[in-house]
Amino acid sequence: MTAHARTSSYNFAYLDEQTKRMIRRAILKAIAIPGYQVPFASREMPMPYGWGTGGVQVTAAILGPKDVLKVIDQGADDTTNAVSIRKFFQRVAGVETTTRTADATIIQTRHRIPEAPLKQGQVLVYQVPIPEPLRFLEPRETETRKMHALEEYGLMHVKLYEDIARNGHIATTYAYPVKVEGRYVMDPSPTPKFDNPKMHMSEALQLFGAGREKRIYALPPHTEVVSLDFEDHPFEVQRFDKPCALCGAERVYLDEVVLDDRGGNMFVCSDTDHCESRRAEGLRGALSGEVAP
Amino acid sequence: MIPSLIASGLAKTFKMHLRGGIELPVITDAAFSLQPGQCAVLGGPSGAGKSSILKMLYGNYAANAGQILVRHRGAEIDLARAEPRTVLELRRETIGYVSQFLRVVPRVSALDIVAEPLVERGIDRPQATRRSGDLLSRLNLPERLWNLPPATFSGGEQQRVNIARGFITDHPILLLDEPTASLDAVNRSVVIDMIAEKKKAGVALLGIFHDADVRSAVADTIIDVTGFAPLGKDT
Amino acid sequence: MTVAAAKIETLDRESAALPLLSVRSVTRTYGARIGCADVSFDIWPGEVLAVVGESGSGKTTLLNCISTRLEPTSGTISYRMRDGEMRDLYQLEEAERRVLLRTDWGFVHQNPADGLRMTVSAGANVGERLMAVGQRHYGRLRSTATDWLGRVEIDTERIDDQPRAFSGGMRQRLQIARNLVTAPRLVFMDEPTGGLDVSVQARLLDLLRGLVNDLGLAVIIVTHDLAVARLLSHRMLVMKDGRVVEHGLTDRLLDDPQAPYTQLLVSSILQV
Numbered sequence: 017m018t019a020h021a022r023t024s025s026y027n028f029a030y031l032d033e034q035t036k037r038m039i040r041r042a043i044l045k046a047i048a049i050p051g052y053q054v055p056f057a058s059r060e061m062p063m064p065y066g067w068g069t070g071g072v073q074v075t076a077a078i079l080g081p082k083d084v085l086k087v088i089d090q091g092a093d094d095t096t097n098a099v100s101i102r103k104f105f106q107r108v109a110g111v112e113t114t115t116r117t118a119d120a121t122i123i124q125t126r127h128r129i130p131e132a133p134l135k136q137g138q139v140l141v142y143q144v145p146i147p148e149p150l151r152f153l154e155p156r157e158t159e160t161r162k163m164h165a166l167e168e169y170g171l172m173h174v175k176l177y178e179d180i181a182r183n184g185h186i187a188t189t190y191a192y193p194v195k196v197e198g199r200y201v202m203d204p205s206p207t208p209k210f211d212n213p214k215m216h217m218s219e220a221l222q223l224f225g226a227g228r229e230k231r232i233y234a235l236p237p238h239t240e241v242v243s244l245d246f247e248d249h250p251f252e253v254q255r256f257d258k259p260c261a262l263c264g265a266e267r268v269y270l271d272e273v274v275l276d277d278r279g280g281n282m283f284v285c286s287d288t289d290h291c292e293s294r295r296a297e298g299l300r301g302a303l304s305g306e307v308a309p
Numbered sequence: 310m311i312p313s314l315i316a317s318g319l320a321k322t323f324k325m326h327l328r329g330g331i332e333l334p335v336i337t338d339a340a341f342s343l344q345p346g347q348c349a350v351l352g353g354p355s356g357a358g359k360s361s362i363l364k365m366l367y368g369n370y371a372a373n374a375g376q377i378l379v380r381h382r383g384a385e386i387d388l389a390r391a392e393p394r395t396v397l398e399l400r401r402e403t404i405g406y407v408s409q410f411l412r413v414v415p416r417v418s419a420l421d422i423v424a425e426p427l428v429e430r431g432i433d434r435p436q437a438t439r440r441s442g443d444l445l446s447r448l449n450l451p452e453r454l455w456n457l458p459p460a461t462f463s464g465g466e467q468q469r470v471n472i473a474r475g476f477i478t479d480h481p482i483l484l485l486d487e488p489t490a491s492l493d494a495v496n497r498s499v500v501i502d503m504i505a506e507k508k509k510a511g512v513a514l515l516g517i518f519h520d521a522d523v524r525s526a527v528a529d530t531i532i533d534v535t536g537f538a539p540l541g542k543d544t
Numbered sequence: 545m546t547v548a549a550a551k552i553e554t555l556d557r558e559s560a561a562l563p564l565l566s567v568r569s570v571t572r573t574y575g576a577r578i579g580c581a582d583v584s585f586d587i588w589p590g591e592v593l594a595v596v597g598e599s600g601s602g603k604t605t606l607l608n609c610i611s612t613r614l615e616p617t618s619g620t621i622s623y624r625m626r627d628g629e630m631r632d633l634y635q636l637e638e639a640e641r642r643v644l645l646r647t648d649w650g651f652v653h654q655n656p657a658d659g660l661r662m663t664v665s666a667g668a669n670v671g672e673r674l675m676a677v678g679q680r681h682y683g684r685l686r687s688t689a690t691d692w693l694g695r696v697e698i699d700t701e702r703i704d705d706q707p708r709a710f711s712g713g714m715r716q717r718l719q720i721a722r723n724l725v726t727a728p729r730l731v732f733m734d735e736p737t738g739g740l741d742v743s744v745q746a747r748l749l750d751l752l753r754g755l756v757n758d759l760g761l762a763v764i765i766v767t768h769d770l771a772v773a774r775l776l777s778h779r780m781l782v783m784k785d786g787r788v789v790e791h792g793l794t795d796r797l798l799d800d801p802q803a804p805y806t807q808l809l810v811s812s813i814l815q816v
Contacts, residue, residue, distance in 0.1 A: 153661065166639045170676025174661070177668045177675065180682055181704045246682040326804035327811060368793060370800040393779045393793045394588060414775070416750040429757070 022110030029076040030108040035059055039077035039232070043223060046234035051196030052164070053147050058230040068101055069227030071124050071143030078139060078223070079105065079122060084112045086120035091128035091269065091286035098126075115289050127190075129211040131268050131290040134220035136237065142205060144226040147233065149193045149203035169201045172244055180249055189254065195242045202233060202241075209243065210253045210269045216241040260285045261303040263294035311380065312342040313482050313513035314366070319375035319389070319537075321361050334539035335361050339375070341532045343482065348504060348514040348527045353534035359517045362534065363484050365389070366515065367406045368396040379403060379482065401430060405483045407475030409490065411467040413460045419445065420455045423473040430478065437477075444473040448499055464491045476503055483507060485516035489523050501526045562624050564589050564730060564762050565610070570619035572605050578786040579605035583619070585781060585791065589729060592756055592763040594777035594794065596770065596809070602786035603766045604734065610764065611651060611732045612641055623730075646673050650723030650731035654738045656715035659722070660707045666693060666718055667703040673726045692721040696751060713744035717751065724755065733765040737772055749775050770813055774798055782806050 042056035089098040093115040117130040150160040192209035222235040245251040261282035270283040285291035319339035351359040364370040377388040427437035448469040518524040563586035572579035580602035608614035653659040670689040696717035790803040
């Protein structure tokens with residue numbers, strides 16, 4: 017863990033206090049109505065849309081000087097997006113950052129939910145590109161809002177029906193729609209459906225920010241989150257036939273790593289912190305000897 | 310005996326708006342009644358308004374004046390003033406009609422066309438189809454035609470389908486508009502028998518028959534339409 | 545009394561009490577221009593009403609007013625809900641209105657693309673209303689869809705094809721299946737045979753006629769085609785310049801037209 021000197025020419029965490037207050041009000045409303053998309057006056061951030069401007073604004077609004085921040089992209093702490101957002105908050109807020117899930121108070125993520133269960137007091141902030149789950153079949157925003165208001169969610173099943181009709185099973189593997197507390201249908205946005213069960217009854221607070229679309233939604237701790245499905249085609253998460261090649265973990269989300277130009281590959285934990293922690297405990301996978309850690 | 314139908318003061322005039330509104334009076338002050346178990350026949354030369362009377366009794370032509378009192382569900386209803394919905398109900402339950410020509414419906418088989426009035430009254434389809442087949446065979450319609458739509462049938466074949474459709478129900482009043490016109494002698498006599506059976510069952514019939522033999526075989530009374538001719542009309 | 549006759553009796557007694565839909569003095573103006581004026585009628589279960597007139601006569605305005613798509617300037621439209629209560633349609637909550645639209649009512653558009661989802665399969669098009677009312681069993685949805693495709697004479701092999709790949713007649717039949725799958729009591733049809741070839745029209749009309757009889761639907765059908773009205777409807781409403789000029793039994797109106805305009809309309813039909 018490292019603390020950094022804050023660049024004093026910016027307000028703490030970049031946004032001015034009025035803006036942060038506005039965003040916090042939106043967050044409070046979102047927490048009060050789990051799964052409901054609250055509009056907010058999204059600001060221009062010093063990074064392009066698609067780089068997590070929504071998540072960054074949410075993080076900026078809730079960040080305090082004593083918070084410990086972790087940023088992941090595809091589960092990894094060392095990808096460009098994660099590194100630059102982490103550096104951004106180091107400079108404008110001077111907060112401590114970490115790669116260790118257990119040590120973080122706020123975790124901003126683009127795709128994944130960490131493998132280790134989150135705890136009470138932690139906040140998971142999602143960067144969301146498209147918050148509207150109904151947009152697939154109904155492009156009119158006026159209409160989708162009405163559909164949310166009246167709980168008209170038949171269209172979500174039309175989408176799943178099409179999946180089964182075309183592929184024999186529900187082929188949606190990410191942005192898999194969920195129903196929150198039996199009321200609002202919500203798009204977990206680009207997280208893989210593998211992580212959907214982790215949202216259910218999580219001890220952590222989960223906040224979702226969509227910068228370009230100017231929407232915030234939330235799952236307070238201990239919220240019921242049910243993935244939509246059919247009675248005869250129940251929701252299932254992906255299975256991987258091998259454990260992680262480095263740490264031997266099973267029932268975790270794996271990424272393919274190409275090893276050479278002759279088709280050689282291996283599957284390793286997408287959650288780099290999880291993988292490193294396991295290896296630090298001495299756990300080993302099949303290829304751990306051959307690849308530099 | 311209580312009459313099944315009493316017409317009084319019945320009048321029909323056609324007003325031709327497309328020809329400067331000229332009026333063609335056809336019937337004035339027609340009055341007659343129909344008794345259960347009897348067949349009345351409308352008499353008079355062609356153009357005297359026999360068909361118009363039949364069509365008014367079925368609600369197909371609007372009467373300009375007068376009453377058509379019909380016993381329906383134990384009450385008396387004036388068909389000349391009834392709501393369309395009531396007229397439809399009367400047609401479904403009380404007044405049957407065999408027209409001169411079959412109105413062909415595309416793609417519906419002869420068997421189903423005949424069975425349709427029963428199905429509309431809630432009889433289940435297999436039973437209705439069975440009775441339809443019985444009637445068609447009685448009227449000597451070759452069985453190979455039963456499952457075809459009658460559009461391509463001969464005039465006589467179409468007419469037999471039409472008769473079967475009109476006779477299949479047990480309406481207490483049955484109107485017949487020249488049902489035997491295009492039939493051969495064998496089928497004419499089948500129709501005469503069927504009319505006799507209707508009478509036995511207490512049905513009140515009113516018909517137009519140009520064939521003198523048929524007329525004398527079925528008629529209990531003749532209603533002479535010339536008596537209802539408007540004044541000044543040269544018929 | 546046979547069981548069937550008893551069934552009819554109950555049906556009649558129930559339907560005799562109140563109409564399914566009651567339209568009273570409905571007027572819709574567009575500024576100084578009249579869309580439709582002072583239209584009143586009732587429709588009972590199982591009845592097919594044809595609204596006939598040339599384009600601009602106000603029949604589509606009337607249809608839109610009745611089907612809650614266009615609020616009338618004055619007048620009332622009430623509907624007998626499934627619980628038996630007559631309700632003013634324009635006093636319904638938005639939620640109630642929308643439930644009505646996708647369960648108890650159907651709307652068959654002239655252009656099938658307006659009533660179908662062109663980018664999802666035929667099966668999903670038929671199943672959508674069922675999913676909307678909470679059906680969550682893929683196998684049953686699929687067998688219902690298969691059944692309905694058969695009923696509207698679409699090869700069940702095409703269940704996973706999108707309507708984009710269908711002919712005009714097939715699309716129209718698919719639209720009908722999609723509407724009828726929730727067993728609605730009232731179906732609106734706006735020129736359902738318009739724009740189809742004559743032979744395709746005949747097949748569609750025959751199909752509609754059969755479905756309407758079998759399901760006991762009440763239908764309000766807007767058409768300028770008197771042959772369509774003759775074949776499908778019990779009653780007709782003839783409109784001209786936004787007003788009803790004649791209203792009555794279909795065969796009476798066509799065989800013995802009274803109003804000058806109806807006589808003109810009937811005499812204008814080409815005899816084949």
